[in-house]
Amino acid sequence: MNVSSLRMFKDLLALSIILLFPALSHASPKLDEAKRAYQQLQIPKAESIYKDILNENGSDKESQFEALIGLARVKQLMGSASESKRYLKEAIKLAPWKKLSKEEFPPSFTQLHEEIRKGEIGERGSLAITTDPPFVALKIEGIKLGYSPITIPEMPVGTYRIEASMSGYSKESETVSIVKGGKRILSLNLQPEIAKNSVVLQKTDSKEVSRIIPITKSYNKRDEKIASNKGGWWSRPWIWGSTLIVIGGIAAYAFSQAGSDSAPQGAISISLP
Numbered sequence: 001m002n003v004s005s006l007r008m009f010k011d012l013l014a015l016s017i018i019l020l021f022p023a024l025s026h027a028s029p030k031l032d033e034a035k036r037a038y039q040q041l042q043i044p045k046a047e048s049i050y051k052d053i054l055n056e057n058g059s060d061k062e063s064q065f066e067a068l069i070g071l072a073r074v075k076q077l078m079g080s081a082s083e084s085k086r087y088l089k090e091a092i093k094l095a096p097w098k099k100l101s102k103e104e105f106p107p108s109f110t111q112l113h114e115e116i117r118k119g120e121i122g123e124r125g126s127l128a129i130t131t132d133p134p135f136v137a138l139k140i141e142g143i144k145l146g147y148s149p150i151t152i153p154e155m156p157v158g159t160y161r162i163e164a165s166m167s168g169y170s171k172e173s174e175t176v177s178i179v180k181g182g183k184r185i186l187s188l189n190l191q192p193e194i195a196k197n198s199v200v201l202q203k204t205d206s207k208e209v210s211r212i213i214p215i216t217k218s219y220n221k222r223d224e225k226i227a228s229n230k231g232g233w234w235s236r237p238w239i240w241g242s243t244l245i246v247i248g249g250i251a252a253y254a255f256s257q258a259g260s261d262s263a264p265q266g267a268i269s270i271s272l273p
Helices: 003-020 029-039 043-055 061-077 081-094 107-121 237-262
Strands: 124-132 137-140 143-147 150-156 158-165 172-178 183-189 199-204 208-213 216-219 226-229
Touching: 029 043, 029 061, 043 061, 061 081, 061 107, 061 143, 081 107, 107 150, 124 158, 124 172, 143 150, 158 183, 172 183
Parallel strands: 124 183
Antiparallel strands: 124 150, 137 143, 137 158, 158 172, 199 208, 216 226
8 A cells, every 4th residue: 555545544534533433512503503514525515614713793703713724624625625725824824822632533634734834833842831720721822722631842942922811710811922932921810719609707706707608509490499507417506506406305204114113102112122
């Protein structure tokens, strides 16, 4: 098998995997529709939707990048190499740091993108991003980068806005500058968000103390009843008070019964040595 046949086989294999196991997407509905059309080989429909996304007013950079990559794939499949390269160059201008996933795209397409990207980015440095906590979703200039910690060894020279977000934590962002040959390390600390249904208690002794007790809610799908957990039994005096009364009553009854059994009324009790 020669090199061109092997490359074609790899492309067909990658396309088959994509068709059989489409990746989960969190993109806009239009992007999802365009990707489905491409996977079903409805090429004219996919091309039309991708172009609509590019021409939409107010479309975000992430959607524009995905649409440009989609059009490049469409043109490659249609045999128009020059048009495919043109769309790839436009995508690289939006995100020159971004590499395409080898699991999502065919090998020949990722190789073409990387060749064009290295020719376009020019001077570069490096950027390493760490976060506390780790595994935080990262974006550069509004375009998805991946999850922390991450290192970009070939980061184009320039100024970029880095955004970090994770469910249950406040979003953090910072602007970094990359210089030629420089190594930039960025550390972002995300703070836990205070739940909207939390209760804040404050005491004043020698100093003020604040304590947060989250209120958890569970939902029953059948009757939609809500059960709120606002603390333990000690926070409900009517519960432990009633419990003590019941226990005291049982103890008093048991004691009286024990006394009546030991010495019936009118009987003489004799203790033998």
